[in-house]
Amino acid sequence: xxxxxxxxxxxxxxxTLADTLVAGYDVVDLLQxxxxxxxxxxxxxxxxxxxxxxxxxxxVVASTSEASRLVEVMQLSARAGPCVxxxxxxxxxxxMDVEDSPPAWQRFRDSAREQGFAAVHAIPLRLRExxxxxxxxxxxxxxxxxxxxxxxxxxxxDVATIGILQERTVRESxxxxxxxxxxxxxxxxxxxxxxxIAHTRGVSMEEAFTxxxxxxxxxxMMLSEVxxxxxxxTLVI
Amino acid sequence: xxxxxxxxxxxxxxLEGNESRLYEPFLGLLPVDGLSIxxxxxxxxxxxxxxSDAQSFRLDELQFDLGEGPCWDALETRVPVFEPNIRVRPxxxxxxxxxxxxxxxxGALFAFPLLLGPLRIGAxxxxxxxxxxxxxxxxxxxxxxxxxxxRLVLSRALRLSQSDIEGETDTRRxxxxxxxxxxxxxxxxxxxxxxxxxxxxxxxxxxxVGRSMQEVSEEIIDRRLSFAVSENQIEASHD
Numbered sequence: 341x342x343x344x345x346x347x348x349x350x351x352x353x354x355x356t357l358a359d360t361l362v363a364g365y366d367v368v369d370l371l372q373x374x375x376x377x378x379x380x381x382x383x384x385x386x387x388x389x390x391x392x393x394x395x396x397x398x399x400v401v402a403s404t405s406e407a408s409r410l411v412e413v414m415q416l417s418a419r420a421g422p423c424v425x426x427x428x429x430x431x432x433x434x435x436m437d438v439e440d441s442p443p444a445w446q447r448f449r450d451s452a453r454e455q456g457f458a459a460v461h462a463i464p465l466r467l468r469e470x471x472x473x474x475x476x477x478x479x480x481x482x483x484x485x486x487x488x489x490x491x492x493x494x495x496x497x498d499v500a501t502i503g504i505l506q507e508r509t510v511r512e513s514x515x516x517x518x519x520x521x522x523x524x525x526x527x528x529x530x531x532x533x534x535x536x537i538a539h540t541r542g543v544s545m546e547e548a549f550t551x552x553x554x555x556x557x558x559x560x561m562m563l564s565e566v567x568x569x570x571x572x573x574t575l576v577i
Numbered sequence: 578x579x580x581x582x583x584x585x586x587x588x589x590x591x592l593e594g595n596e597s598r599l600y601e602p603f604l605g606l607l608p609v610d611g612l613s614i615x616x617x618x619x620x621x622x623x624x625x626x627x628x629s630d631a632q633s634f635r636l637d638e639l640q641f642d643l644g645e646g647p648c649w650d651a652l653e654t655r656v657p658v659f660e661p662n663i664r665v666r667p668x669x670x671x672x673x674x675x676x677x678x679x680x681x682x683x684g685a686l687f688a689f690p691l692l693l694g695p696l697r698i699g700a701x702x703x704x705x706x707x708x709x710x711x712x713x714x715x716x717x718x719x720x721x722x723x724x725x726x727x728r729l730v731l732s733r734a735l736r737l738s739q740s741d742i743e744g745e746t747d748t749r750r751x752x753x754x755x756x757x758x759x760x761x762x763x764x765x766x767x768x769x770x771x772x773x774x775x776x777x778x779x780x781x782x783x784x785x786v787g788r789s790m791q792e793v794s795e796e797i798i799d800r801r802l803s804f805a806v807s808e809n810q811i812e813a814s815h816d
Contacts, residue, residue: 532758
């Protein structure tokens with residue numbers, strides 16, 4: 341029974357993602373949908389996607405929560421932790437118990453422990469021979485992901501890769517590097533827009549993100565479109 | 578007819594990296610005989626960045642040495658200072674500076690402040706050898722050009738001090754970016770300026786107070802520091 345419903349959810353997720361890819365979309369929106377799907381599909385507490393910038397440094401572009409603590413643990417993992425190992429080796433890295441972290445990962449371990457994350461799984465965003473980023477799944481209980489979960493997560497990560505790289509190639513021919521820059525810049529714009537709303541509405545950054553996202557949804561706008569309007573001060577919400 | 582001020586705007590922007598030539602687009606555009614662009618004030622050391630001739634350079638030097646003159650007043654009050662006939666009918670008299678320029682036989686002096694948000698960056702000083710006035714339109718458009726100059730001159734100062742700044746931010750780079758972007762959004766909203774200018778304001782302020790952009794961004798996000806416009810005064814305020 342459980343397998344069936346989960347299978348249904350997986351099919352739903354892929355169908356939604358495929359629809360999005362066909363219909364035209366915003367890359368940050370797509371990645372946001374994707375990380376949120378991960379929390380309903382797998383037995384995890386949080387998820388995030390990191391992409392490499394021009395200097396090869398990994399940046400969080402989408403996460404299930406905007407809480408800075410979650411972003412921090414993923415950034416630490418990207419500096420010295422499972423995320424960067426996954427990125428450099430191009431293979432899945434499963435840290436089944438953060439207490440088993442090697443000494444070099446101490447800062448990551450402390451931060452994960454502090455926030456109650458016991459296991460971290462990093463799945464590469466692969467493009468042929470290279471890796472452009474990683475999908476991170478964080479769980480509150482130690483242990484491995486089931487083999488079929490890893491396969492499903494890898495398939496989702498591959499969809500994310502396709503989504504990032506295809507976003508504009510329909511209209512323009514951009515290099516992989518340019519596509520990544522576009523995705524990362526969308527994130528910059530969203531952070532700036534959060535700042536705008538935080539100031540105008542006197543709310544926290546997390547609340548600001550929720551307001552922006554709700555506005556995008558209820559007006560059928562792309563997230564980056566709303567963010568652009570707020571930053572250019574042509575849109576007030 | 579092409580808008581000459583728009584042409585000058587483009588010419589100024591194209592001089593990024595060649596700031597010593599920033600005087601060029603102003604010559605021929607405004608009815609002046611010379612001009613200088615300088616940094617001084619709150620946090621940048623007194624320095625002539627660009628001067629069209631020796632006379633302009635001398636006017637800057639005098640004002641720096643004496644600590645008074647139109648450029649100081651313009652920056653202090655945040656509005657341009659006009660002396661259409663400084664020798665015969667001066668609007669104000671500076672004890673040492675007015676004395677020092679008697680032999681220079683000047684007609685008019687105009688000083689426009691260089692400002693970016695709350696930051697006082699420097700001034701542009703114009704002189705003519707005969708008495709002269711600027712029209713309201715010219716004043717307004719010249720103030721617009723001064724904003725572009727402010728941006729370029731501040732970027733230059735930050736660029737020159739880059740080695741200090743880089744060493745500091747690099748160690749904290751991993752979390753810095755999100756917060757700097759968020760703070761940029763808050764500042765652009767507070768001041769009604771572009772994201773690029775808002776980032777420059779944060780960078781300039783960080784430089785002025787000797788802290789990292791990350792630290793300043795955290796203060797902004799935590800509402801301990803605001804650049805919000807109150808009355809007609811723009812100041813950085815700490816709660």
